[in-house]
Amino acid sequence: MSLLPRTAEEFSSAEYWERFFKKRGEKAFEWYGDYNKLCGVLHKYIKVQDKVLVVGCGNSELSEQMYDVGYKHLTNIDISETVVTHMNQRNAERRPGLTFQQVDATQTPYEDASYQAALDKGTLDAMASEEEGALARGMLAEVGRVLSVGGRYVCVTLAQESVVQLAVEHFVQLGWAVRLHCLQEESGKEEDSFALPVFVLVCTKFRQPMPAPILEMCLGEDGAPVRLARAADLLAAVRERQAYGVLKKRLRTTTDAGSNLSLTLCRAETGLPRYTLTVQDCPPGAKVPRSNQFAIFIVPQGSETAWQYSSAEGRRQLAASANFRRLVIAAMHRNQEYSDMQAVQSELSPMVMDLAPPGMPANQQVPFLSVGGDLGWREEVSRGVSELSGEYCVENVKGEDGELYRRLVFLSNASLVQSESRLVPSASSHKKRNKKKVKPAASSASLSVDSGFLCCAHHEVMVAGLAALGVGTPENKGVPVSVLLVGLGGGGLPQFLRDFVPDVTVEVVELDPVVMRVAKEWFEFRPDERLTVTLGDGLERICALERGGDRLFDAVMFDVDNKDSTVGMSCPPAAFVETSILQKVHRLLTPRGIFILNLVCRDSALRKSVRERVAAEFPTILSRKVEGEVNEVLLCSRGADDGTSDAAARILLSSLNRAGKSLQGALLLRSDGTGTNRQAHIDVAELLKDLKVE
Template sequence: MDEQVRSIDVDGFSLKVPEKHVFQSRIALTLKQNQYVKIECFEAQGVVPKYKFFVVDAASNGKVKMKTAAVFIVPQGQEKSWTFATFDGLADLLTQINVSRVIFVYLGRGYIFKDLLGVQEELKTVVLSLLPPNCNTTKLPFMTNGDIGEKSLIYHNNNTIVEDVKEGDYYLRQLIFLSNVNQVQSEIRLELQDETGQELFSEGSLLKGRVTGNYSFLTFECQRAMILSLAFFPQIVLNKPFKLLILGAGACVLPTFLLKFFNNIEITAVDIDPQVVEIGRRFFGVPEDPRFHVFIEDAILYTKNYSGEAFDHIFLDICIGDPNVQTPPPQFTNQEFTSFLSKNLTDDGILTINMIGNDMQISKIIEEMRVVFGNLYKCKCKEDTNQILFCVKKNCEIDWKIVVKGVKELEEIKKWDSTMGLLEYAEWIKAVERQIKPADAILQGRKKNRKKRKKN
C-alpha cells in the first residue's frame, strides 16, 4: 500500500510529506537512527517535482545526539551512481560529513539549474523545515561534489521530457516519462558528428556542434543483458537472415543498435505510443531502414492477430511508466498471451523478457513461462534491479559456457564497444530450476523412502 502524504506549503513550494511526519500542519522530522524519509518539492502548479529531498539520519546514536545537520546537492548526472542511488551509499557519505542528519537534494527533471548558489538561495528557507528539533547547527552548510553538473532541456510536452546530461566523461540524451520521473525510459551516448554519423537534433545540446548518437554502446544494463539471447544459437544470427520482434519499442534505441551491427536482421517493433516513437526518430537518430518496421498498436492485439513468418527472437520489454506496476504488467505474462508468443517463434526461437518486480512477482512470471517453455534461463543485472529471463522454445539444455563462446564469436565479428561487458553478463546466466510445491516435495520424499526400503 502506498504511503499517505500531506501537502505542506513552505516558502512558495508545496512539499509532499509522509503523513506520519506531519504534526498540526507542520513537518515534524525527529531524529532517529538510520531514518530515511523521501519528500518531493513542487513549484506552484508544478506537474513534476523541482526538487526531491532524501533526509537521512546517522546510524550512530552518538552522532544522532549531536543534533547537527547539512545539505548536500546531488550533481546532475551522478544520480545513478552507487553513492546517490542507494541507501548504503547515502549513509556512507553521511558518515564522512560527520553530522546527525544530511538533507540530500536531487535536482528535478525538466528544470535548468544555473549553479550551486542559485539552488542554495531558492532552498535556504525550505530546508530549515527539515532540520531536526533543537538543531545545534548555527549556519547550515550547503555542499556538493565539485559542482551541480551540466544539463540542458531539449524537448518537453505534457507527457515526456528529453534532456542532455553529462555523466562522468560522457554526454547522454535521456527520455523521461512525467508519470515516472525517477526512471529514464530511453538513453543514448552523444558525440560530435564525423563524416559518417547521422546528425541528431542539436539545438540546445550540451555538445556544441553537429551531434550524433554513439550506437556502438548500449547504456542500459538490461539491454546489454537482453542481447545475450543472440548468443544462445549464434549460427542463426550469423549465417542467415533472422527476424526479431520487439514488444515495447520506446524510442527504438535497441533496434537501432542491432540494425547497425547486423545486416541480415529484420526487425518489427511494436509500441502503443506514437509520440514516443516519433521522439525516437526526431531526437534519438532512429533510421529509416527497409529492414525496420514500426507498428503503433497494442502489443497484445498485434501478437494475437499476427499471421506472418515466425520470428527467431522476441524481446518483451514493456513498461507502462507506473513505478507501482511490475514490468512487464501481468497481462503480458499470462499463459494465454505466452502461448501466442510461442506460436510466433521458430522452433529454435527464444523469448527474452525484461523483468522488474519483487520476488513474488518474478516467481509468478517464471511459473507462467514454465507452462509453455520447458527451458528457462535467468540473468540478474549487476547494478539495476532488472532481471532478464530467456525462454528457449527448443527442448534442449544450454550451458552458460556455450553462451560465453557465442558472445566471444559475436564480439569478434561485430566489433561493438567491448566495454559493454557482455562476457561478464553471460557468465551470470543460470538455468531456472522448477519450483517444487510443498505437497510435491512430500510425495518426492515418500518415493525416495520407499526406494531406500526396497534396497534394504
C-alpha cells in the first residue's frame, strides 16, 4: 500500500513512475485489476486479430496474458525506460512477437488510422491530473489520430469526475460514441480491493461525427446499456456507483451503530427511485444471538414517514427490538408499483449480501422482517406543482393501525407529511368494506375526512392549550373566542376549532393559494363566516393587523413550516420568531390571550436563541414535547414580567389542569352541516398532563 501514489500530482509524474517501478522490481503491478477481471469486457470490444496500441503498459501482465490467448498484434508503450527494458527482457524468449517501446503517449511515431484499438489501464487517470489535463488531452488526440474508423479506445479507469468529464467531452466533440461499464467487484476480497469500483470507458470512432451524443452506461460487463441524454447525467451515474462502492466497502469492513448510512436503489429502466435502504447496526457489546447476524426490515407503504422509520432514534429502537447485529430498513417509494411481499423480497435479494456485516458467510440466509407480513397500501389521488412549495402529491394510505389516512406531501421533503387527515366511510356509502382490501379505483369516492380526528399530535396540544382561556367553564359560557392561525396545511386544525370549540371564530393566513385549493378539493376544507382565510404573507398580515389596532385575538397560533431546509429549524421560518414580530404578536392579544407556537428545531443553539427571544416577550411559558417527534409546543401568556413569571407559570399550569375538564366537556358531538354527527377524538386532560414550566 505504501507504493501507491500519495498525491494526484505524483500520479502523472514520469519521475514518480521511474521510482515506482525500480522499487517494485520484478513483481507485476496490476493497477485496477488483472486479466481475469477484465477479460470479459476486453474481448467484447477488442478482436483477437486487431492491431492494439497499449498505452502506458507499465509492468502489468495484461499484455502478456492477452498475447497468450491469441492477441498477437500488441504494441506496448510506456514513458519509463526502466519498465520498457525490463518487459522486453522478460518476454524476449517466451513472447518474441510482443514489443515494448519507450514512447511518449502524447507524441507517438505511428501512422494515422494504423490501429483498430487502443488499450489504456490507468494511464488516463495518471495523466489527467497534470497541467489541468493538458497531457491527457494530448494523449487522447494521439489515440484519435492512430485509430481507424470503427476503432475503439478502451480505458480502464477509477472514473474520477474530472477525468471522465475530460474524456467524455473530448470524444463527444469529435462525434464518437461513448459507453461506460461499471465492473462488479469481486466478493470475498474486501481487504485487498479498492473502495471505488473499476470502470471501463469505451469510445468508438465513426466515419462521420454523430449529430447527437451517444452516451451509455452499463452495469457489469454484460449489462444492458442505458442511454443518457447528457454528459452530466453520465457523470451523475458514475458518482452513484462510486458512492455505492464506498458504502459497500465500509459496510463489509466496519460496523457503526451511529452512522445511519443509507442508499437509494433506482429502476435501471427509468432511473426512478424505488427503495431507500438505511443500515442500522447494534451498538458494541449488545447481546445478539450468533444466528441473528443480518436481516432486512420492509417498511409498509405509507409508513415511511413514521418516527420509528424516519428518525435516527426510531431506527435505533427498531433495530434493538429486532435484535440483529445489522438491520437494513427498506422503504418503498411513491409512484411505484409493488405487487406483494414475495416480489419485493425477490427484488431486494440480489443486493442483500452487498450490505452484510463484516465476516458474515456469503451463503448465510438473510431473513426479511415486516409488520404482519403486509406491504401496506398507498393510492396517489392527486399530484401538482406549487410555485412556492414545488411539486406535491395527495395520497391515501393505510396506517399500521388499519385505518385509512389522506396526506399532503411536498416532494422536496418527501419524508415529511405536510398535512394528514383520517378517512371514514362517507355518509352516502352504506356498503361495508374490508380496509385491507380497499381498491384504489373505488376508495376515494366512498371516503370522507373525519374532521373530529387530529392526526398531528402537536395539533392536539395546541387545541388543549385553549384551556388557558377558560373555554367551556360556566363563567365563560357564550364568551366569544377569536383565533389567528398562521399556516393552513390541509385545514384539519382550523376546521376542528370551528367544528368543536364553542363560540370560536378563526382567521387563517396562508401564503400558498395552491395549498388552499388542495385543502378544499381533497381535505374537505369549508370556510364560512366563522372560519375565514386570508391569502398572503403571514408576517405582512400580522404587521397590518397590529397597525390597524382594531382587532385583538384570544389566541395567536403559529403552525407554519420553513421552506429552507438548510436551516436547523423547520417550523416556523426564522423571521416569525424575530423580536419585532413577537412584540407585534404580544400587542395583538387580548388581556387573557395566549401565543401558541409549534417549534420544530434540531439545532440546539438556535432553539435556545428562539426560546430566549420568546421568553423576553412572554414571561409565562409552558411547554410540551411531542412524543416521538421533534415538535415542541409552547403556550405563552402575555402576563407582565414583574419577577414572578415562574410563580405565574405555575398558577397557569394549575388552572389549566382544572380548565382542561371544562374544555373536554365543551368538545361535544356536533353536526358537520351535512346531517352527519362528528365526535371530537381528543383527551385534553392527558395532553395537559405533561406540560412543563419554562
